[in-house]
Amino acid sequence: MSAQKPQILAIIGQGYVGLPLAMAAVDAGWTVIGVDNFEAKVAQINGGFSPVEDISNTQLQAAITKGAYKATTDYSAVSQASVITICVPTPLDNKREPDLTLLRSAATGIAPFVSNETLVVSESTSYPGTLRDIIIPIVNSLKPTESALVYFASAPERVNPGDPVWNQKNTPRLVGAIDKGSQKRALAFYESICDAAVSVSTPEVAEAAKLLENTFRLVNIALVNEFTQLCSASGINVYEVIDAASSKPYGFMPFRPGVGVGGHCIPVDPLYLTWWARQNGGKAAFVESADLINHAMPKYVADRALSMVNPSIKHPKVLILGVAYKPGVGDVRETPVSELRDHLKAQGADVAWHDPLVPVWEGSKPVDLDWECDIAILATKQPGMNLGKLIARRIQILDCTNSITGQTGVSSL
Numbered sequence: 570m571s572a573q574k575p576q577i578l579a580i581i582g583q584g585y586v587g588l589p590l591a592m593a594a595v596d597a598g599w600t601v602i603g604v605d606n607f608e609a610k611v612a613q614i615n616g617g618f619s620p621v622e623d624i625s626n627t628q629l630q631a632a633i634t635k636g637a638y639k640a641t642t643d644y645s646a647v648s649q650a651s652v653i654t655i656c657v658p659t660p661l662d663n664k665r666e667p668d669l670t671l672l673r674s675a676a677t678g679i680a681p682f683v684s685n686e687t688l689v690v691s692e693s694t695s696y697p698g699t700l701r702d703i704i705i706p707i708v709n710s711l712k713p714t715e716s717a718l719v720y721f722a723s724a725p726e727r728v729n730p731g732d733p734v735w736n737q738k739n740t741p742r743l744v745g746a747i748d749k750g751s752q753k754r755a756l757a758f759y760e761s762i763c764d765a766a767v768s769v770s771t772p773e774v775a776e777a778a779k780l781l782e783n784t785f786r787l788v789n790i791a792l793v794n795e796f797t798q799l800c801s802a803s804g805i806n807v808y809e810v811i812d813a814a815s816s817k818p819y820g821f822m823p824f825r826p827g828v829g830v831g832g833h834c835i836p837v838d839p840l841y842l843t844w845w846a847r848q849n850g851g852k853a854a855f856v857e858s859a860d861l862i863n864h865a866m867p868k869y870v871a872d873r874a875l876s877m878v879n880p881s882i883k884h885p886k887v888l889i890l891g892v893a894y895k896p897g898v899g900d901v902r903e904t905p906v907s908e909l910r911d912h913l914k915a916q917g918a919d920v921a922w923h924d925p926l927v928p929v930w931e932g933s934k935p936v937d938l939d940w941e942c943d944i945a946i947l948a949t950k951q952p953g954m955n956l957g958k959l960i961a962r963r964i965q966i967l968d969c970t971n972s973i974t975g976q977t978g979v980s981s982l
């Protein structure tokens with residue numbers, strides 16, 4: 570199939586997914602309108618300051634200067650677009666169930682401005698049936714009467730923020746549409762910006778595949794977290810075990826233990842799967858169990874760290890190193906470090922944190938590495954985090970990242 574000739578693309582949501590997609594589309598020759606309902610973010614982006622690490626200010630400014638990209642809060646701008654992609658968050662509500670409020674509001678926002686023969690694609694992660702049962706009815710019920718034909722597809726985003734190798738262009742894109750005309754247009758669109766688009770038979774297959782991919786990570790991380798606790802209790806170095814198992818050339822893939830899972834995807838998406846299973850009268854017991862194991866890790870890490878401190882110290886000072894959910898990003902969404910801090914505080918610790926990529930976290934500011942402490946917990950090893958001084962001061966460190974080796978006073982998980 571020949572790639573779609575670049576025209577105007579509107580992207581709803583200018584975050585970790587939407588903005589990199591916008592820049593990839595600009596590179597491919599598209600003119601992009603980035604719609605976001607967060608006014609301050611739109612002003613920041615139009616001022617040439619990128620809110621996501623994977624897009625540099627220089628790249629953003631170049632796109633703006635050549636007139637290929639503009640952000641706006643105004644949904645009516647999508648009326649110019651031949652393709653509209655929805656890239657808004659799909660979080661959990663307070664019952665830890667799917668919260669599609671933002672997805673519904675994005676569909677409601679674009680609907681009155683969708684032109685005839687426009688392709689609407691959902692890139693947001695959700696359970697199977699979201700495109701067909703939620704987005705399409707909203708758009709079709711509110712679209713202008715002259716927009717008789719609107720095409721729909723699901724193409725879940727697979728971006729891995731901070732990944733130096735895999736990006737929007739070279740990561741194959743799953744595409745599942747509601748009919749042949751939509752599939753043809755959606756494949757042509759993604760072939761214009763990605764090296765490869767993978768055609769699947771329905772949107773539900775694409776939506777389910779995305780949940781399988783992220784649940785695969787969740788359960789494997791849970792397995793290695795549980796395994797770590799078993800090894801540690803027996804005095805076995807789990808990292809050596811993982812490296813040993815990795816020498817098998819087939820049937821094994823290494824995962825590393827840590828404080829838990831964080832970010833907008835791995836802790837969240839599998840709960841879309843467990844919820845969907847329950848709606849269909851089933852139960853994803855294995856996934857629920859993995860979720861519980863990962864949620865127990867912050868307490869395990871807190872207990873391990875406090876057990877290393879002299880018990881005569883009633884209120885040990887604990888320095889947490891790295892609060893973002895993974896290295897190389899300042900993203901603290903769903904970071905398991907929040908639960909780690911809470912468990913430490915519940916046991917009387919005086920807790921401070923340091924993260925070169927996070928200026929403010931849950932209303933508090935970081936301390937520098939000179940902060941006097943009884944123990945430090947290396948939760949996320951950020952680039953540029955120089956721990957040499959801490960090690961030289963003989964501060965005990967519980968390293969949850971296995972990045973400090975051969976130093977006295979440093980224990981690994």
Ligand SMILES: NC(=O)c1ccc[n+]([C@@H]2O[C@H](COP(=O)([O-])OP(=O)(O)OC[C@H]3O[C@@H](n4cnc5c(N)ncnc54)[C@H](O)[C@@H]3O)[C@@H](O)[C@H]2O)c1
Pocket residue numbers: 581582583584585586587604605606607610656657658659671672674675678692693694695725726727728729730833834
């Ligand atoms: N971040 C990732 O690594 C990643 C990877 C793959 C898939 N996803 C999925 O992509 C989707 C988007 O995630 P993200 O990480 O880009 O989120 P994000 O929070 O970084 O960005 C979303 C943006 O959407 C805006 N927004 C929210 N509701 C809106 C609305 N109704 N209209 C216009 N703008 C709106 C927000 O202001 C925000 O700027 C989610 O479904 C997520 O699960 C994320």
